[in-house]
Amino acid sequence: MKIQLCEYCGKEFSAQRISAKYCSNSCKTLTSKQKKEKEKAALVALTKQKALDEQAYKAKQVKQARIEKNKVKRELKAAREKELAEQQAIIEKELQEREAAQLAEIAEKEQLAEKERLEKIEKEKAEEKLRNQERLESVARKKENERKFKYQLQLLEVIAVGAGVKYLIDLLSNDKPIF
Numbered sequence: 001m002k003i004q005l006c007e008y009c010g011k012e013f014s015a016q017r018i019s020a021k022y023c024s025n026s027c028k029t030l031t032s033k034q035k036k037e038k039e040k041a042a043l044v045a046l047t048k049q050k051a052l053d054e055q056a057y058k059a060k061q062v063k064q065a066r067i068e069k070n071k072v073k074r075e076l077k078a079a080r081e082k083e084l085a086e087q088q089a090i091i092e093k094e095l096q097e098r099e100a101a102q103l104a105e106i107a108e109k110e111q112l113a114e115k116e117r118l119e120k121i122e123k124e125k126a127e128e129k130l131r132n133q134e135r136l137e138s139v140a141r142k143k144e145n146e147r148k149f150k151y152q153l154q155l156l157e158v159i160a161v162g163a164g165v166k167y168l169i170d171l172l173s174n175d176k177p178i179f
């Protein structure tokens with residue numbers, strides 16, 4: 001026989017076997033019950049913790065999904081804005097090119113008109129010069145003709161005087177009365 005302490009109530013008791021832990025069946029049963037309750041409580045706590053963990057995990061996943069979704073949304077929006085900006089840039093470039101082409105065409109037409117205007121002026125000047133030259137030549141011709149005509153008249157005068165003198169000499173040499 002050996003004196004031992006009950007593991008449940010702590011009282012001293014005399015055990016017949018060395019492996020005995022409790023003073024009575026009641027303490028043994030109560031220990032078993034307490035153990036079961038502890039296990040149950042532990043299980044409940046574990047289940048609760050598991051549920052909390054799961055909830056937290058789900059919440060985290062939802063949050064992550066929301067972040068992911070927002071990210072995708074932002075990326076889509078940015079892509080759409082970029083595409084719009086590119087299209088707008090293309091349209092603006094086309095407009096600018098068209099405008100530049102129109103301006104170039106107008107400038108070309110103006111240049112051509114200016115060239116034609118200058119050519120017309122040159123032509124008119126040349127014609128005016130030609131007319132002046134013709135007028136001068138005509139005046140010169142007229143003067144030359146007048147000069148020739150005067151010379152011929154003088155020649156005729158000389159001839160006429162000569163003829164008159166000869167006539168007089170003939171008359172005188174014929175010994176005839178003159179009148």
Ligand SMILES: [Zn+2]
Nearest residue numbers: 006009023027
């Ligand atoms: Zn006991």
